[in-house]
Amino acid sequence: MRRIALLAILLAACAALLQDAPRASAHALLARADPPINAALRESPAAVTLFMTEPLQREYSSVQVLDSNGQRRDIGETEFAEADATRMRVNVLRLTPGVYTVVWRTLSQVDGHTWNGSYVFSVLNPDGSAPSGAGVVVDLDRPGPPLAADTVVKAVGLTALVLFVGALAFWLAAGGLPTPRAGLIESTVKPALAIAIALGLLAGGYEAVSAALQLGGWGLLDEVLFDTRIGLRLHTRWFALIAAALLLAWFARRPTPEWARRSLAVFALVWLASTAAVSHGAALAAGGVWGALFDALHLAAAAVWMGMLAALILVLWRGRAAADSHDSQWRAALVQRFSLFAAAAVPILLAAGLLNALIQVPDARGLVETDWGAAFIAKLVALLLLFAAAGLNAVVLRPRAAGGGLRAERWFGPMMRIELALGVVVLIITAALTQLPSPASALPDTEQRDNTISRTVARADVLAQLTISPNLVGFNRWELRVTDADGQPLANPVEAVRLRFRYDDPSVGPVVVPTVAEQDGVFSLEGAYFGLPGRWTVEAELRRADGDDLIAAIESDVVSGYQTVLPWETGAPGALALPLTQMDWNGVGALWAFVIGGLLLANRGQLRGRFGLRAGDASFVGGALGIIAAVVLLTGLHVDPGRTLQNPVERTPESVERGAVLFAANCASCHGETGAGDGPLADTLPAPPANFTVHVPFHPDGVLFAWITEGIRGTGMPAWRDQLSEQERWDLVNFLRDRFDPLSASAP
Numbered sequence: 001m002r003r004i005a006l007l008a009i010l011l012a013a014c015a016a017l018l019q020d021a022p023r024a025s026a027h028a029l030l031a032r033a034d035p036p037i038n039a040a041l042r043e044s045p046a047a048v049t050l051f052m053t054e055p056l057q058r059e060y061s062s063v064q065v066l067d068s069n070g071q072r073r074d075i076g077e078t079e080f081a082e083a084d085a086t087r088m089r090v091n092v093l094r095l096t097p098g099v100y101t102v103v104w105r106t107l108s109q110v111d112g113h114t115w116n117g118s119y120v121f122s123v124l125n126p127d128g129s130a131p132s133g134a135g136v137v138v139d140l141d142r143p144g145p146p147l148a149a150d151t152v153v154k155a156v157g158l159t160a161l162v163l164f165v166g167a168l169a170f171w172l173a174a175g176g177l178p179t180p181r182a183g184l185i186e187s188t189v190k191p192a193l194a195i196a197i198a199l200g201l202l203a204g205g206y207e208a209v210s211a212a213l214q215l216g217g218w219g220l221l222d223e224v225l226f227d228t229r230i231g232l233r234l235h236t237r238w239f240a241l242i243a244a245a246l247l248l249a250w251f252a253r254r255p256t257p258e259w260a261r262r263s264l265a266v267f268a269l270v271w272l273a274s275t276a277a278v279s280h281g282a283a284l285a286a287g288g289v290w291g292a293l294f295d296a297l298h299l300a301a302a303a304v305w306m307g308m309l310a311a312l313i314l315v316l317w318r319g320r321a322a323a324d325s326h327d328s329q330w331r332a333a334l335v336q337r338f339s340l341f342a343a344a345a346v347p348i349l350l351a352a353g354l355l356n357a358l359i360q361v362p363d364a365r366g367l368v369e370t371d372w373g374a375a376f377i378a379k380l381v382a383l384l385l386l387f388a389a390a391g392l393n394a395v396v397l398r399p400r401a402a403g404g405g406l407r408a409e410r411w412f413g414p415m416m417r418i419e420l421a422l423g424v425v426v427l428i429i430t431a432a433l434t435q436l437p438s439p440a441s442a443l444p445d446t447e448q449r450d451n452t453i454s455r456t457v458a459r460a461d462v463l464a465q466l467t468i469s470p471n472l473v474g475f476n477r478w479e480l481r482v483t484d485a486d487g488q489p490l491a492n493p494v495e496a497v498r499l500r501f502r503y504d505d506p507s508v509g510p511v512v513v514p515t516v517a518e519q520d521g522v523f524s525l526e527g528a529y530f531g532l533p534g535r536w537t538v539e540a541e542l543r544r545a546d547g548d549d550l551i552a553a554i555e556s557d558v559v560s561g562y563q564t565v566l567p568w569e570t571g572a573p574g575a576l577a578l579p580l581t582q583m584d585w586n587g588v589g590a591l592w593a594f595v596i597g598g599l600l601l602a603n604r605g606q607l608r609g610r611f612g613l614r615a616g617d618a619s620f621v622g623g624a625l626g627i628i629a630a631v632v633l634l635t636g637l638h639v640d641p642g643r644t645l646q647n648p649v650e651r652t653p654e655s656v657e658r659g660a661v662l663f664a665a666n667c668a669s670c671h672g673e674t675g676a677g678d679g680p681l682a683d684t685l686p687a688p689p690a691n692f693t694v695h696v697p698f699h700p701d702g703v704l705f706a707w708i709t710e711g712i713r714g715t716g717m718p719a720w721r722d723q724l725s726e727q728e729r730w731d732l733v734n735f736l737r738d739r740f741d742p743l744s745a746s747a748p
């Protein structure tokens with residue numbers, strides 16, 4: 001009972017540490033802003049609000065607003081939203097017409113990386129014309145990509161953790177062996193543990209100092225340690241490490257009792273949890289708990305394998321002098337014990353690693369196009385070599401050496417060292433991976449898109465071609481070319497052109513701006529006259545020396561140049577949501593059922609040998625159940641969200657018509673007018689939208705409704721729960737069915 005209680009407390013503590021992991025990615029970057037980047041406002045805003053990509057450490061994140069003389073125009077402290085730590089806001093004084101520069105600085109709650117940036121918006125003159133002045137140049141000393149030193153320290157920290165966990169596991173595993181060499185094992189493992197602790201403390205100390213220096217200097221060290229979450233995590237780890245060191249020191253010259261070894265195991269778990277809690281997996285917007293858990297399992301399995309191997313090599317090496325026959329039996333038993341643990345660790349390592357990879361690489365482009373992807377492929381190559389070496393050792397050399405094969409025995413030792421060396425290589429690459437933004441956490445393309453349009457309008461004998469680029473909210477260039485009907489210069493030339501900008505909402509008054517005559521028949525204008533997203537009408541008033549003035553008007557639907565839908569905003573968030581899209585819960589469950597069932601089946605002989613007949617039977621039954629569960633999960637139990645929902649809105653022509661209007665307004669931008677998935681925004685998404693003609697017939701109404709309501713995580717399909725009423729969403733379903741499902745289209 002006591003053991004179970006202890007285990008429960010431990011699990012709860014680990015869960016608390018992991019739960020604590022907030023949603024985040026790699027750096028807190030600017031996702032969007034209000035007022036938007038490059039916006040031209042007609043009135044002074046009351047405040048500037050920035051939406052960042054991850055939760056901010058309040059004390060070290062700030063927003064400033066500077067006018068074109070570099071004077072601060074913000075008042076009061078930067079405020080943070082209570083419910084959502086990714087949002088920060090600062091109030092501004094009444095801004096007179098001019099150009100303003102917003103400067104922001106962030107410290108991520110998760111990994112302690114700092115970042116900064118700036119953007120410009122302007123407040124227009126009362127007549128709507130562009131103000132004079134320019135944005136100020138801000139000296140942004142970007143911390144830049146993570147230093148090589150950070151990667152080295154991370155690698156040292158990981159190696160220390162692996163050594164600690166593995167050496168301890170080796171010690172505990174060797175405990176049951178009838179061995180005359182317990183003293184040798186103990187005197188080898190204890191120094192290894194001490195070295196691991198020292199390295200772990202050093203690496204943690206470096207992390208704290210590096211965070212303080214990034215923030216502005218040594219003086220901030222105590223604040224980093226005591227005021228931030230990063231500090232909290234480091235404390236937890238240091239506490240565990242120092243306690244472990246004290247225990248080891250206490251029993252340095254005496255045999256270590258069983259309870260002390262168990263306590264060391266607890267400290268090892270804390271160390272593991274505090275490392276997984278700052279991983280990429282923990283940084284997910286949704287499913288952070290699972291991400292951190294898979295990371296922890298992956299790390300633990302790697303540690304058991306590589307750390308035990310290191311301890312084994314050390315013990316064999318220190319015991320090499322006494323080579324009597326008794327001794328060789330003992331060695332074989334140790335090697336066999338290690339093989340058993342390594343063989344159990346590998347499937348767990350692979351399953352957790354596969355899930356982590358699927359989470360971090362939501363689509364294949366991420367692998368090819370990012371540094372993270374390149375490092376990941378390098379890791380796979382190193383892993384393949386490692387598995388080849390391990391396979392050779394486990395399947396060929398060890399059995400032959402145990403059978404007395406001399407050549408095999410001579411090869412076995414060096415090959416084990418090669419296996420370990422390859423493991424260290426994998427660890428170093430893994431350290432580099434933790435320092436790079438993963439494809440899942442990288443900011444989607446926030447480059448300005450190009451939405452340029454060019455329209456030609458014929459008026460009397462004049463052809464007027466107006467080009468607007470990039471035709472996005474903010475700064476644009478308008479260029480008007482006037483020719484006669486054959487494209488030749490006009491006999492009766494246009495002398496001047498004014499552009500009139502009219503917004504759909506009449507409360508935004510029209511603005512009239514003269515253009516600059518560039519060459520014969522070409523007039524241009526640059527400025528931030530599209531201040532808001534929505535429909536703008538641009539009227540060109542052409543003044544002619546001789547003849548009537550002409551007006552040519554074109555309309556443009558202007559969108560924000562910055563992506564408005566962010567992948568991590570879609571779908572149901574929450575630390576417990578499923579963090580990957582390539583698999584559903586059935587798949588994840590099946591994977592683990594398969595791994596655990598397989599392990600039980602494969603090791604039932606060992607378990608019977610150690611714990612008796614009944615354990616053998618139980619592991620056989622458990623293993624078989626696991627495999628059956630995996631098969632059932634994979635084939636049978638698919639529960640799509642919404643599968644059981646009934647459509648309450650009858651598919652009347654009115655409903656379909658309402659749906660069509662909603663579709664054109666909200667969905668065609670991505671899905672395309674014809675539903676082929678080729679809307680203007682399609683290219684900006686992580687995955688292109690599906691072709692409705694192909695997909696809709698396969699899904700019942702309830703499923704379509706659930707997707708529209710909740711969005712589809714990781715694809716860019718937004719959740720419409722808050723934008724559209726329930727009735728509107730069903731209207732959309734009816735429209736989709738009517739339009740894209742030919743067989744049911746005729747049904748009422």
Ligand code: HEC
Pocket residue numbers: 565662663666667668669670671681685687688689690695696699704707708712715716717718720732
């Ligand atoms: C920002 C772009 C975007 C907008 C706007 C958008 N969608 Fe999507 N939609 C997507 C993407 C991307 C997918 C995922 C494609 C896939 O899973 O193959 C998707 C998937 C879907 C699916 C599932 C298709 C399938 O069978 O896989 C439905 C249904 C859907 N969208 C309906 C809508 C409706 C209705 C609207 C408007 C209210 C809308 N979408 C607006 C991008 C968008």
